[in-house]
Amino acid sequence: MRKLRPFLLGCAALAALHPLPLAAQEATPTASESGLGDIVVTARRVEENLQNVPVAVTGFNAEMLSNLNIANFGDLGATVPNLDVQRQFGSASAPQFYLRGVSTGSLKFETDAGIGLYIDGVYLGRPAGTAFDLADIERVEVLRGPQGTLFGRNATGGAINFITAAPRGELRVKAEGTIGNYDRYKGRVSVDLPAWGPLSVRLSYLHDENSGYVKNLTPGRTFTFTEPFGTVKSAKDFGRENTDAVSVAARLDFDALKIDYKFDYTDKTSTQLGQQLLGFDPSFAGTAPFFYSDPSIVVGPSTKRQKALALDFTTPSHLKIQGHSLTAAYDFNDQITLKSITAYRKLDEFVGGNDIDGGALVVGGLPFTPISSIQDRHQDQWSEELQLLGNMGQFEWVVGGFWFKEKGNDDNPVFIGTLFPPVTLEPSRGPGTGTTVNIFGVPSDYLAGSDASVRNKSLAGYAHLTWRSDAFELAGGIRYTKDKRREELRAAGLIPFVTPAETFNASSDHWDFDATATYIVNPDVRFYARFATGYLSGGVLGGVEFKPETVKSYEVGFKGDLIDNTLRINAALFHTDRKNVQTLAFNAASGTFILSAPKAEENGFELEVIAVPTEGLTFNTSFGYLDAKLADNPTLGPVNSLAPKYTLNVGGQYDAPHFSNDSYLSFRVDGAFKDKRLSDPVQNSATAQLTTLPSRFDINARLSLVDMPIGGTKAKVSAWVQNLTDNQKLEFARNLSTSVIGVFQVPRTYGLDVGFEF
Template sequence: MRNLRSILLGCVACTAFHPLAAIAQDTQAGASERGLGDIVVTARRVEENLQSVPVAVTGFNSEMLQNLNIANFGDLGAAVPNLDVQRQFGSASAPQFYLRGVSTGSLKFETDAGIGLYIDGVYLGRPAGTAFDLADIERVEVLRGPQGTLFGRNSTGGAINFITAAPSGELKVKVEGTIGNFDRYKGRISVDLPAFGPLSVRLSYLHDQNRGYVKNLTPGRTYNFTAPFGTVKSAKDFGRENTDAFAAAARLDLDALKIDYKFDYTDKRSTQLGQQLLGFDPSFAATAPAFYGSPSLVVGPSTKRQKALALDFTTPSRLKIQGHSLTAAYDISDQVTVKSITAYRKLDEFVGGNDIDGGALVVGGLPFTPISSIEDRHQKQWSQELQLLGNMGQIEWVVGGFWFRETGTDNNPVFIGALFPPVTLDPSRGPGTGTTANIFGVPSDYLAGSDASVRNRSLAGYAHLSWKSDDFELAGGIRYSKDNRREMLRAAGLRPFVLPAETFNASGDHWDFDATATYIINPDARFYARFATGYLSGGIVGGIPFKAETVRSYEIGFKGDLIDQTLRVNAAAFHTDRRNVQTLAFTATAGTFILSAPKAEESGFELELTAVPTEGLTFNTSFGYVHSKLSDNPTLGPVNSLSPKYTMNVGGQYDAPHFANDSYLSFRIDGAFKDKRLSDPVRNSATANLTTLPSRFDINARLSLVDLPLAGTKARVSAWVQNLTNNQELEFARNLSTSVIGVFQVPRTYGIDVGFQF
């Protein structure tokens, strides 16, 4: 009740801002030439102007994406308040997200993520494997706060939607190339074909590669495994990437019926940034010198970023992603449209070897690992969404149904204290099996790993209604979801040598609601108050059931385009209550597990400002504050929140007056700050100094010559630099119950872009 009263008092306090109404009244005459442009979002499942949607949402159009160098989900962290994106260890293609204190980053198919990730409105069942480039992005929207009614389960922190470009029906060609340090080479081509009657098509191809940022001092060491792993070889460099991506879009426009097909495919070969040995857990410190103190340890513990590491079991990985979506919209009348979204997506990732312990060790002449792993995983998903959308005067509504089915397999042994003899390696599933030799007495290579299959299904129905007058808008929605989850556990923990292989089932359902009241000062300014619920599905991991996480959110906000639409102000204050909070943790003996906290509270504030004080000059800034408080785990005690308390970005762009040939210079600089934060959910005061990530401020800059006439085309040439001051801070760290390892940020990169449009 105290929190609810605070929200209501905040609504009343908004009347103190009434002078803003007088300023905003001046905007009704329309924007000047130097005014701010509109940004389209689909936060309520229909296209709307970002400023008219009573939801905290950040939107980026194609020009903004280019200026900010955003190519995939992992690039968004520097541009959205209260959003942090980290490159974690365990996979080169699995960024970890934190949005308003809610985390994603799980590598387990049995668990879901609290931030919904979408491509063209299609839900991605696995956040693991989302650091892949899309060949043709048109816009991006980041919705902050629970989106449980319109976007469904697993959006307790928010939703991120990438929208790819649709065909125009006119002949257009766009070619872009990049060359940079660390042997960075990138090329992209997009071709819009002329319409053939009602059919139009767009094709795009992307190639992006670099040689990596950290050298491996032990490259080329080969290990032969039984299927499905095969032969692996330690990487030459860490952070190396080689990506090929393709996209196709086709539109059939039959007036009342429009059918869109979109296809994306990415083939990414890469290596992790490299796990660096930071130090040791005190419980392991007495044993560590027997292994890490040997001459075979090439690089010792250090809390400073090393330019070269010795990781003899970290190998290149390969990720293949493909997606198909078919969207059909039929106008039954001028007021009613029926829409169908059918989608299929597939993920195949061979993670390869993962030298978790941060060292290259030899015992008795054989390669030895205190802790490492190898992984092969595959996932498929089908989804079907059917919507009925209506617009009748002051009332707009959508009624929909959603079906989702996912299957996956994940084979992930974890080698603890293991020797690798020169034979074909078969991971041990119990005493007397396999060909690895364990000197720690661990009975199985699956004690902390698993070999499992999953089948997850979800069914939902929802409805959302809004009523709008000149001064007010009232909106509300409801959703019912039913989940069925199955885990088929072949090996994990004491399975199968003590406990048999077994299949586990879990099911649950949930109702979600939202309600929003908006006071429309004028078409360019409004206040809103919003209540929303959401849930993160429960299930079973390692044969142990866990409850669904639920959230209730209270939010007030203001959106305004002021001073003749030259100043955009978007602000939101929020409070959330979560129950059965799901946090994933890892230890050398237990592997990955749910570290549940009975409840959590997040309170915070977000402010986004964009100003165009004069023609050609644009300033933008955003600020995010979130205070997270998690209750203790009944068994393990305090649970750490891993979200930074403060995030901020500032940027400015100056477009100089045009030259005689109509080209012009454009300069942009952006800075992003995030507060210091913890990186290990399990609280351990003895290693907290090693797993605390420092605050940092990163600067990016770009200088462009735009619209340069060249051989009948228009060219764009840009010189850019990322991480201008060459920060080399710790980005991710974990205590593994033995060693403490960390991943450091990418150093300064720079290059030149050249682009042409025909």
């Protein structure tokens, strides 16, 4: 991939300069031309206008994605009501999502996420490792609230679907480039090839890189481990990314039969934002001076964002993601279609070293860590979904079946109070094993870590029926899901030095339902009421079985395009009841564990408004309110909800009158607010101040010269800035039962984009 990069970027540059005739542009109405344009979503597994779907859903087309600089799942947090996305520590590629109070982001293969993540309708079994860029995104849709009937298990909070571009069957080239501060360089080229009979193909390549935002005071320190870890070297800086991504889309069109193959591949090397030491748990603080045995390194705690940290064990991580999907749709006639989605996806991530304690420490001349880890993860999955879709008169329906199988291996020792002598390091699996040296008397590097494999299977069948008249629409669905889960523990806790390696099995099944009634005032205005259930699969973690989480949701909503299609108002009011709530927590004694709350209740409100008061001027805002209450854990007491109570996004865009050459200036500004929120699910009054994330309001801006004629084509040049006011707020924090560690948000970034399409 690295060798191909100069060649592909060179092709993009040559293509951009070659004076080919401008291809006919796809007709896409803009706000200034025809009021508010339609946005297509597949919330009910068929393409529909977003305004006609009785579900709380936010949709983005390609132009919106470009203006908002959205390239992956992690970029959506500032644009959707009651959605928060945080960059946690533990992996540079595992963002933490909160949607209507439901969270995801665990690095553990044994646990699933309550938010369904999809690419081209294919379910991603592992939410960890989703901060990867796709080379060719066409649109995105975010469904809020349980989607248990049509999207299945693990969509209790909602579903997020990225749809990549399909081939067009005519020669077209699109090339884009970006330069920015922190050594930001980005290039992307997409090529549509002319159709060859029934076959059309589209190829895309993306390269994106930047240097880090925080310097490492201890770069280049090397540690050599036994396989599968090998030699690791501490990072030069934190927040650095280097991504190459490729996508291929091919279509065979035989009229009644259409076959689409899509392939995406991402190779990403990156470092975390940098774990900063915020303070100590009071029960541990008395021993803190013991760690400052290297006077040349300053590792004292601070609640202010530092421009340099001493992390001698945090190394770059390397993520490889690939996906293949084959979608075939056969139209028996105008009313009935049979559709098959067959997919394979693979994840390989060497997370590398993770200096969890937030300091570079030396004891007796040897590197020492109060708590750090190293991790190597691999996962692959197969899935098959078969759908029979029909529309007959006033009825539309879909009947489907879904099969999913995954396997994964995760080797993740956690070093507690450990010295690293200058030898090949083998993590200890019990007394008398390994070459690490523990000075706290902890008998194993896997006491809080694990070396485990998983084998998970899921099988489901579902049906959904919609009846429409001019004034009413009634819809309902049902789904049955059966899950089987297996955990093979080679090392974890007291395994294997007290009890032998063991395999644990769990199974569960569930029926889900939804029902929706819609009153259609006129083609542009409708009210709806919806009831839906959801199911988050249970399983086994560390040999301890945990129950499935279930949810019931009640929602009423309004969707309206008003004032001659110049004002769009979408609103939803919801109440959610959850049982056996699965919250992931961590402490140094037991590592990651399920912090279960018997029940939870969320009440909330969401509002999205887009207005075009005059030609060329567009305003948008979204507001989310969430009141989340979790019951106490029977053993540990109160459990914190980590979702913000208020989220707000405001934005505006002005497209100036066209110049004589038909180009024009466009200015856009967006602001995103999220309320203060907790970042640790375990309540601890002594450290609550350190683990409370402050409220923040971030501003992004973009100034563009659009449709500038150059060499027989048209170009778009944009100057942009993100985090305009250079906020430096705490983004994620956690009490590790020893020290309190946090990461801070990305500072102000700015740059210049240039794009051509012909």
